[in-house]
Amino acid sequence: MPVIEYLPGNSFFHKLDPRVKIIFLLSFAVFIFTTRNFYIISVILALALFLWITSGIPIAKIINIVRLMLPIFIFVIIVQALFQVGHTNLVSPLIPKFVPLIGGRGRITLEGTIFGLVIGYRLLTLIILMPLISMTTDINTLCLGMVKMGMSYKIAYTATIAINMIPSMEEQIMTVMDAQKLRGFAVFEEGRIHEKMKAYPTLVVPMVIGAMKKSMLMSVAMDARAFGSKKTRTYIDKIAFTATDYSALIMLIILLGILSYYNFIR
Amino acid sequence: MNQPVIEVKKLYYRYPYADRYVLNDINFSVNKGEFLCITGENGAGKTTLSLIISGIIPQAQGGKMRGTVTIAGLDTSEHELAVLSQNIGIVLEDPETQLFTSKVINEVAFGAENLQIPPEEIFSRIRWALKVVRLEGYENQHPMMLSGGQKQRVAIASVLAMRPNILVLDEPTSQLDPIGTIEVFEVIKELKEKYSMTIVMVTHKSEEMAYFADNILVLSHGSVLAYGKPKDILSNREVTTNAWITIPQISELYLKLKERGIDLGEFPILQEEGVALIRDLLEKRLSANA
Numbered sequence: 001m002p003v004i005e006y007l008p009g010n011s012f013f014h015k016l017d018p019r020v021k022i023i024f025l026l027s028f029a030v031f032i033f034t035t036r037n038f039y040i041i042s043v044i045l046a047l048a049l050f051l052w053i054t055s056g057i058p059i060a061k062i063i064n065i066v067r068l069m070l071p072i073f074i075f076v077i078i079v080q081a082l083f084q085v086g087h088t089n090l091v092s093p094l095i096p097k098f099v100p101l102i103g104g105r106g107r108i109t110l111e112g113t114i115f116g117l118v119i120g121y122r123l124l125t126l127i128i129l130m131p132l133i134s135m136t137t138d139i140n141t142l143c144l145g146m147v148k149m150g151m152s153y154k155i156a157y158t159a160t161i162a163i164n165m166i167p168s169m170e171e172q173i174m175t176v177m178d179a180q181k182l183r184g185f186a187v188f189e190e191g192r193i194h195e196k197m198k199a200y201p202t203l204v205v206p207m208v209i210g211a212m213k214k215s216m217l218m219s220v221a222m223d224a225r226a227f228g229s230k231k232t233r234t235y236i237d238k239i240a241f242t243a244t245d246y247s248a249l250i251m252l253i254i255l256l257g258i259l260s261y262y263n264f265i266r
Numbered sequence: 267m268n269q270p271v272i273e274v275k276k277l278y279y280r281y282p283y284a285d286r287y288v289l290n291d292i293n294f295s296v297n298k299g300e301f302l303c304i305t306g307e308n309g310a311g312k313t314t315l316s317l318i319i320s321g322i323i324p325q326a327q328g329g330k331m332r333g334t335v336t337i338a339g340l341d342t343s344e345h346e347l348a349v350l351s352q353n354i355g356i357v358l359e360d361p362e363t364q365l366f367t368s369k370v371i372n373e374v375a376f377g378a379e380n381l382q383i384p385p386e387e388i389f390s391r392i393r394w395a396l397k398v399v400r401l402e403g404y405e406n407q408h409p410m411m412l413s414g415g416q417k418q419r420v421a422i423a424s425v426l427a428m429r430p431n432i433l434v435l436d437e438p439t440s441q442l443d444p445i446g447t448i449e450v451f452e453v454i455k456e457l458k459e460k461y462s463m464t465i466v467m468v469t470h471k472s473e474e475m476a477y478f479a480d481n482i483l484v485l486s487h488g489s490v491l492a493y494g495k496p497k498d499i500l501s502n503r504e505v506t507t508n509a510w511i512t513i514p515q516i517s518e519l520y521l522k523l524k525e526r527g528i529d530l531g532e533f534p535i536l537q538e539e540g541v542a543l544i545r546d547l548l549e550k551r552l553s554a555n556a
Contacts, residue, residue, distance in 0.1 A: 006368065138368055138369075139367060139368040140367055140368060140369065140372045157366070161366050164366065164367075164368070167410075168362070168410070214362075214363055217358065217360060217363035218363045218364075218366070219326075220317070220322060220326070220327070220358065220363075221358055221363055221364040221366075221421075222366065223322050223325070223326035223327075223347060224320060224322055224347075224351065224355065224356045224358075224377075224425075225351065225355075225376055225377035225380055225424065225425070225428065226347050226348045226351040226380040226381055226428070227376075227377075227380050228380075229346055229347045229348035229351070229380060229381075230348055230380065230381070230382055232382065233380050233381075233382060234378075234379050234382050234383060234384060234385055234388070235379060235385070236371070236372065236375045236379065236385045236388050236389065236392075237372070
């Protein structure tokens with residue numbers, strides 16, 4: 001089952017106009033990366049988790065996403081811990097003095113580690129927040145929402161088709177892995193971390209080549225259906241703001257106001 | 267019937283950054299309501315030619331093209347794809363690369379929306395197109411959840427909703443299982459017989475050629491190796507051998523019997539023809555023995 005596929009439903013968040021969802025997610029994304037307040041990020045994370053649960057999206061999906069992103073979190077934390085300037089040493093020197101040439105160099109600082117953890121926490125919040133939109137909004141409606149917000153339909157379609165391609169790329173990875181297993185190559189199931197790292201190119205190369213081929217053929221098929229031949233296009237779908245959307249917007253503005261007060265004034 | 271709607275004259279084509287022409291001196295025409303099959307070995311230039319006829323080359327894909335290609339009186343080099351696509355539509359080989367949206371209804375509407383057709387008109391076209399491809403009731407299904415044959419029929423419906431007079435099918439059944447092939451086959455048959463559409467189909471399958479084609483164009487290494495009626499092309503050993511065409515099983519049986527001294531008479535390309543010839547032969551023998 002693909003990780004960020006649209007899951008139809010009747011929840012409050014499902015029913016919102018895609019424009020409200022886009023404003024909602026963009027404003028919180030800006031907050032996540034501009035605030036230095038740990039509690040504000042936590043409030044956004046709690047809200048994102050609340051929306052996941054109330055939208056009926058299985059919690060297992062969050063765990064899957066976090067698991068997929070785990071190597072990136074670890075990498076960010078390690079890099080920050082090693083290279084961020086700080087005064088309080090946790091490990092110093094990192095390389096023992098007896099090692100020739102490079103001995104006595106490198107250190108891990110408390111400030112760097114905390115900074116790394118904060119960035120990791122921001123990424124985690126963002127990663128839990130962002131799929132909410134693609135999992136609760138039909139791709140056609142999402143595209144229409146972007147167009148109604150003033151985005152060129154060519155860019156909106158490119159973005160939504162890219163989202164649409166993620167599940168098929170996941171399927172392709174599974175196919176490659178199955179093909180590898182059939183030939184006795186089970187490193188991704190049974191191997192150690194360094195073996196997996198070594199084996200990644202065997203997975204990534206066919207996936208990238210396959211995706212490039214597919215996107216080239218898709219562009220031919222889109223050209224054949226006159227995509228981009230006119231400045232604007234018509235849509236059979238319709239979206240309109242309802243009372244729920246207006247109330248959601250008001251709630252959002254109030255929440256953003258409270259967060260801004262705690263972030264900028266207090 | 268004898269009015270050409272596709273005219274290809276002295277066509278040469280070279281892909282961007284390529285150093286040789288993949289199509290050389292191609293000349294042919296297709297009349298209104300005609301069914302033309304294009305065949306040839308892999309790499310002969312069949313798909314390139316179908317993209318050229320559809321105007322995608324050179325309008326969207328670039329490259330160096332010489333000669334003229336006219337569709338319903340419109341020179342494909344001089345008219346935009348939006349104009350050309352209302353006259354000619356193309357369905358590609360792989361159904362999955364032709365599906366971009368999350369519902370069958372949006373998929374079928376995609377091309378018509380790009381042509382700025384009003385939504386009410388699009389809805390009536392969707393109803394008609396889904397009826398033609400026998401997918402009524404599938405409007406809200408996710409295209410990726412359909413079978414191969416159904417996906418290809420959605421792709422055909424999406425092109426039909428643009429209301430072209432000419433349809434180009436690039437190996438529409440090559441990636442389908444036997445059931446999917448039959449489903450698509452039935453739709454093509456209806457488009458030919460009921461709607462008298464002008465159809466150009468790229469195919470390797472000689473049974474399909476024998477059944478549908480008014481004429482066959484055989485390409486080899488980017489040039490026209492032969493052009494003519496299905497019976498003339500499929501009975502020409504030199505052409506079928508050079509273009510790697512596997513002749514229909516019934517034609518193969520005819521040749522095998524002939525080698526053993528049994529002449530059925532006329533060269534059959536359709537199963538029904540062969541059955542009739544064998545029945546005649548058996549009846550003659552039975553009456554001779556009696």
